[in-house]
Amino acid sequence: MAIKPVAFSIEADSCAGDGRGRSIGSPVHSSNSLIGHVMNSTVRTSVRRVTNRFVSGAAVLVVSAHASSTFGDTLDLVLEQREDSKDLAVEVAAGGTIARQPYGAAGSWEASVSAFGAAEFGITEFLGIRAGLDWYAIDRFSLGVQVDLAHAWVGGEDSTVTVGLAPIVRWHFLEGETWTVFGELGGGIAWNGSPIPPNGTRFVFTPQAALGATFSIAPQTRLRVAVGWFHMSNARTSSSNPGLDAVSLVAGLGFSF
DSSP, X not given: OOHHHHHHHHHHHHTOBOSSSOBTTOXXXXXXXXXXXXXXXXXXXXXXXXXXXXXXXXXXXXXXHHHHXXXXXXXXXXXXXXHHHHHHHHHHHXXXXXOXXXXXXXXXXXXXXXXXXXXXXXXXXXXXXXXXXXXXXETTEEEEEEEEEEEEEETTTEEEEEEEEEEEEEEEEEEOSSEXXXXXXXXXXXXXXXXXXXXXXXXXXXXXXXXXXXXXXXXXXXXXXXXXXXXXXXXXXXXXXXXXXXXXXXXXXXXXX
């Protein structure tokens, strides 16, 4: 019976704790401490990773929202400009009061294409086309050049081709809202396939003058008509210098720009 208390005492000593319910030197205590430390470290690392990812995601969302807002503002501006352009086009199509450069304004240009005819009746007749380009040096006063290509009938029997080039000055001395009246003077040269007038020369000079009018038929487009005097001779560059004096008629279109 005396052995049992000793055994109990040894067992109690071997299991004695540190006063806080833990066994000193116990392998279980060391293992639990290590596991707790590892778990705490893992949790802290996971929390940091989650926090970093959350912060990064929030930053991406903020940048994306700012970019979306900027893109949206830019898109709205482009759409507004397109709508403004459409409104302007509709206003023009509807006959809105859009300011345009006046016809014949200084610095403007006008290209023209016309049909023309000239005749010294019973002697020589011309029928052809004319192209011109004019520059308005001052308001309603232009300096230009015109090119003629025509077929000529000489003496009622023979026919030939004539090509002419002439500088022209033109002054629109009267004007209304949709019309003008002008006078023009020119003097150029021409080459004929056969002598014009008969017994004349192929190379001739062509002074001319006309009185005409223009009528607006579309924006920047005008109908142009004129009646005038057309002369052809060699200006005494040959011993034989017959002259031709004809009445001319011109009708065509002018395009301002």
